[in-house]
Amino acid sequence: MRAVSVHQDVIVVTSRIWKTTATLVRDGGEAFLIDSPILPDELDVLPALAEQAEFRVTGLLATHADWDHLLGVYAFPEAALGVGETTAARLTAEPGAAARELRDFDEEYYIDRPRPFSVPGVQALPVPGYCAVGDRELELHPADGHTADGAAVWIPWARVLVAGDYLSSHAIPELSPSASIDKYLATLRRFGPLLTQADVVVPGHGEPLDGARAAAILREDVAYLEGLLGAEPEKAPLPLARRTGAQRNLHEYNLSLLRDGKAS
Template sequence: MTTTSGWREVGDRCFARRYEPFDVTCGVVVGDAGLLVIDTRMSTRQGRALVDDLSALSSLPVHAVLNTHLHFDHTYGNAALRERWPDVPLVAHETVPADLVADECRIKDRYRDEPDDPCRDEVLATDLVTPDAVFSSVWSVELGGCYVEAVHPGRGHTAGDVVVRVPSADVVYAGDLVEESAPPAYGPDSWPLEWPQTVELVVGLLSERTVVVPGHGAPVGKDFVLGQRVDLADVAGQVQALAAAGVPVDDAVARGSWPFGPELVEHAVRRGYAHLARP
């Protein structure tokens, strides 16, 4: 059900809202004492729009902000949340702060080279605000009548992926470990050989009725996640088989029979080969 504020209620006290560009999904969990905001969009300007949307949903203050992983379309709105609530903790996996800083030049150079991109100026104008409340395995918060936990199930889309579970509502916010509106995104910081097992651990958190909110797209259920895990395992298995057969990395994409377009698995192949070559 979509509320009059534009948020979709996906479970008791749990909301999601999709934003362009990239069809990114932000989440909110509403407790009696405040809100947990999950991901913040891709610029300070867009983060301020998110703050306005939060105000339309609830008059309660934001108790914490959680970034599901380091990527800019989920984190570059952090400054706006901190601007509105100066003391709010920014929560993420312990790898995220350093990786977010290391990735800033790549992201801003990319937008600098795209003068016609409508988001160019706002991304370049965004001041990076990194998470300051980090954890290695599990983080939890009591929002007042609503307990929430965040879990790092392993590496996959990035090294610091986090899923957020609301047990009382049977809702899981999965970040980009699960995507609905596009295939899983393998990037230069992905872990393609570990991703299937990481999603298998996420599956262990799900019941047959769990609502899973992906990092991009509409809410899904357990069967969708299981299906995506099959595709992830297919990619990982083919990368391992091609490498074991001595196929050069530059030829591997053309030699595979992939569940996604060849252009979507280029990073999976190169990252997989690199990880297999490590001692």
């Protein structure tokens, strides 16, 4: 796991698996963890890292309900988990889904966890809306499209945008059985004004970006998604830096969801 301070009040950690990011943000004597790393040893060391950096974690936030963003409960079991209203609704509608998907992942990679995964309860937060940390407020912005749920977190005093599973320099936009290309595009367009203010953008998967690089990725992602909506979706343009074999496979997966009517 890699940890980098992008502001005196913001630390971003990146998992060794899928480059999944988690963000520590603080004000005064209170700190939140947004999303989570994946591997058990990364989660084990996270409390010590936070304590050493003087981030006293009192709460957890998750940008959406995919299992790889919910594992902060292993590192900070006493902290309450806050999620946007759509994510709370998804967790209620899909009981046990995250635990099953985590179990499948762990079985595939021979990973042992200290205890079974569970989220005993969540606090549903209004989106758009605000979430207090210390004496300051985080802004919550709608970020659906990749999945049916989602919220991005804007940290105004640090000029940092935690984008959820968007704006990755490694991966093209990924659809899901609950995805909507129109809503995905709407989320990217909502990000536009924030990117003009952002010093740092934290994608769900990949290294932190500066605002200009994130804006370039946004333009590429819009072009790709508009291509999927066109007459020949199989020819949707993959960004030059993301034309790897894995991303071509992801493109085929996106096409299969569209053909089967599982994404729109």
